[in-house]
Amino acid sequence: MSTLIIIDQPPYGSWEGREALDMAFSLAAFDQPVTLMFCGAGVNWLRKGQNAGKVGQKSVERNLAAAPIFGVEALLACTEACNRYGLTQTDLLDGVTVTAVGPELTSRYDHVTFAG
Amino acid sequence: MINRLIEQTETPARAGVFTLVITGAPYSSQAPQTALHFASAAVAAGKKIDRVFLYGDGVHLASSLAAPPSDETDLARSWSEFLLANQIPAVACIASALRRGLVNEAESKRYQLPAANLREPFEIAGLGEWVDSVASDSRILYFHRGS
Numbered sequence: 001m002s003t004l005i006i007i008d009q010p011p012y013g014s015w016e017g018r019e020a021l022d023m024a025f026s027l028a029a030f031d032q033p034v035t036l037m038f039c040g041a042g043v044n045w046l047r048k049g050q051n052a053g054k055v056g057q058k059s060v061e062r063n064l065a066a067a068p069i070f071g072v073e074a075l076l077a078c079t080e081a082c083n084r085y086g087l088t089q090t091d092l093l094d095g096v097t098v099t100a101v102g103p104e105l106t107s108r109y110d111h112v113t114f115a116g
Numbered sequence: 117m118i119n120r121l122i123e124q125t126e127t128p129a130r131a132g133v134f135t136l137v138i139t140g141a142p143y144s145s146q147a148p149q150t151a152l153h154f155a156s157a158a159v160a161a162g163k164k165i166d167r168v169f170l171y172g173d174g175v176h177l178a179s180s181l182a183a184p185p186s187d188e189t190d191l192a193r194s195w196s197e198f199l200l201a202n203q204i205p206a207v208a209c210i211a212s213a214l215r216r217g218l219v220n221e222a223e224s225k226r227y228q229l230p231a232a233n234l235r236e237p238f239e240i241a242g243l244g245e246w247v248d249s250v251a252s253d254s255r256i257l258y259f260h261r262g263s
Contacts, residue, residue, distance in 0.1 A: 001251055015215075016139070019172045022211060026243035032251055111250055116139050116172060116260045 002033040004109040006101075009116060010041035011060045012052055017045060020115030021063055028071035035109070036067065039078035039101050042115070043085055046077050046092045064093055076105075132163040135249040140261035141173035142191040143184070147259040148177045152195055154257065159202055166254050168199065168206040169246050170238070173261065175208040175218045178238035196235050207241045208234070 005024050009017045020036075027034040038045050045060055052059045067075060077092060078101045089098060099105065106112045136155060140147025155165050170177055182192050199206050208218060213234075214227070220240050224232035234240060249256055 003250060016172060019139075019212060023171075023243060023246070026247050027250065030244065030247045030251070032247060111256065113256070113258055114260065 001110045002035070002108070003027055003111040003113065004035050004037055004106060005113055005115065006037045006039060007042040007045060007115040008038075008040035011045045011050070012055055012057050014116070016116035017042065018060070018063075020113075021060070021067075023113075024067070024072050025070050031071070034072055035074045035076060036072055037076040037078070037101060037105070039081050041081075041085075043077050043081040043087055046075070046096050047087065048091060048093055061093065068095060076101075133254040134158060134163060134165050135167045135169065135246075135252075135254045135256045136165060136259065137169045137171055137246065137256060138174035138177060138259045139170075139172040140259055141176040142182070144173065145261035147174065147261055148191045148195065149189065151257075151259040152191070152198060154259075155198065155204075165202070165204050166252075167245065167249055168195075168204060169249065170206070170208040170212070171243075171246070172209075172212050173216070174259075175213045175216055178206070178208045178213070178235050179218055179233050180235035181233045192235055196237060199237050206238045207245045208238050209246070210240050210242050213240055 005020050007017045007020050011017055024034045024036050045064065050059045050061050064075065075096045077096050077098045079098050082098055136151050138147055138151050142148045158165060177192055177195055179192055184190050213219065214223065218234060219227070219229055219232050220234040221232045223240060
């Protein structure tokens with residue numbers, strides 16, 4: 001069973017994205033194939049150089065950097081959302097693949113879920 | 117996603133067996149009520165609900181301390197009565213629950229908290245329960261808060 005988890009919430013505004021990340025890590029820990037897709041305001045998760053200390057949170061960058069180590073198969077970013085937020089590949093964390101989101105992508109997974 | 121409806125036959129899910137994941141909180145979202153309507157209709161139609169999993173803000177549904185006005189739906193009570201009547205296991209994610217002040221006796225002792233407030237028949241367990249559903253062939257439905 002392969003799973004695609006789509007995070008379309010910005011980081012830091014709520015805990016939904018973080019809790020979706022926990023879902024992805026749990027699947028990986030149990031050897032279930034999982035990929036994370038960031039779209040809409042969710043692409044801001046993937047920015048390099050985040051400083052979340054001033055809002056009393058930990059940067060999500062470290063969590064995401066750990067994703068491949070924990071066995072998350074891929075980190076995907078929606079092309080359209082990256083364009084909207086002016087993010088180019090160099091602005092994004094290492095190992096992120098920019099791709100279109102649509103039925104061609106989602107149909108490759110048995111299970112597709114949104115972060116909230 | 118929008119321009120193509122995937123037929124049920126294209127999915128690996130077994131027809132008529134559902135896992136419900138509720139992430140929207142009662143009284144902040146319609147998620148628990150919508151999920152209960154779905155679950156009632158499914159059971160009435162002879163379908164099976166194999167597990168209800170509360171995640172994120174959805175864990176508030178398992179509180180035994182909610183006391184809504186008597187002329188409003190008591191969502192926690194309605195859900196627990198439904199679960200007991202139909203012998204459906206229900207789990208609140210431990211990480212989500214601890215963060216939000218929802219604990220059973222064991223966690224209350226472990227963290228030296230002054231009270232426990234987990235309503236019967238809910239249990240507290242890890243995301244492994246959800247992973248188990250994902251790895252099974254039941255169809256998983258998510259009830260989010262919406263935006």
